[in-house]
Amino acid sequence: MKFLLSLLCITLLLVGCSATGSNSKYPVIEQVGNEITPTFDMIKIPDASGVLIASDNLVEIDYSNTNLGYIMVKTKSSDHEKLKIQIIKGEEKYTYDIAVDDKFISYPLNMSDGDYTIKVLENVGGDNYALKLSKSINVTLDNENYPFLYPSYIVNYDIETKAIAKSFEICEGATSDLERVYLIYEWITNNIEYDWKKVEEVQDKFVVPIVDETLSLKSGICFDYAALMSCMLRVQQIPTKLRTGYVELGYHAWVEVYIEDVGWVDPNVYFKSDEWTRMDPTFEASGENYNGNYENKYQY
Secondary structure, eight states: OOOOHHHHHHHHTTTOSOOOOOOOOOOOOOOOSOOOOOOGGGOOOOOOOSSSEEEOSSEEEEOTTGGGTEEEEEESOSOSSOEEEEEEETTEEEEEEOOSSSOOEEEEOOSOSEEEEEEEEEEEETTEEEEEEEEEEEEOOSSTTGGGTSOOSSSOOOTTOHHHHHHHHHTTTOOSHHHHHHHHHHHHHHHOEEOHHHHHHTTTOOOOOOHHHHHHHTEEOHHHHHHHHHHHHHTTTOOEEEEEEEETTEEEEEEEEEETTTEEEOTTSOOSOSSOOOOOHHHHHHTOOOOSOOEEEEEO
16 A cells, blocks of 8 residues: 655646645535534544453454444554554455554544454565454444544544644634634645655655644645644544545545535535635645546545
């Protein structure tokens, strides 16, 4: 599962990733549901409660809260080769690295309700992996959007993450979810520049974004843009998918958001505005007017 980010992003960002500036207004879409102002206390943080556990000598899987859309995984020993976890449902499969410390990390159950198989694999040389642990679980989500409201291995944050405070600062005074989406989108596209050095360093590599690193450096590539925006929106109680897949120029990362009474809004859906259209922070920040198709591959 490699990201061919460099060829895509170099092509997209020939004009650079400096802010283009905009006086656009967020489009007005009526939300008939009761508006609740998000607070820090409402931020959803995963928990390894220890009720349901699968483990061996290397790894512990806590699947106590599958109804909330995640499992939690940690290593029990550093005496091993590289470990991976696979989350499988039917023909769909997600493969992630497992961190080599003893801290729990959450992984999303993002393929809706049903029977999942969780597999832990250990490297046995080259690109070869051996099965170390397997667990079958049945998942019934309390809310189908929960996997996109919690942090995860790809969109990773905790209550101390600085991007959370920045999100609430940006959204202060906002009165609707759509306004919060717009304000965060505009802040990111006007303040995060494209990292030309990083794109060279990550050629043909899967590099997990670090949201506070992107915030601090004020630079990143498309995966970083999408992860930072996803973090900032999720803590505002707005379900957000970090999507990866293909645009006409190659592999890419972007976001989709869920607006109450409207549904999922993705880059293929235009808002009712001539000025602010697609929610793709990389294209917006670069000043690139991309009107092509998006082909989804993964959602995080």
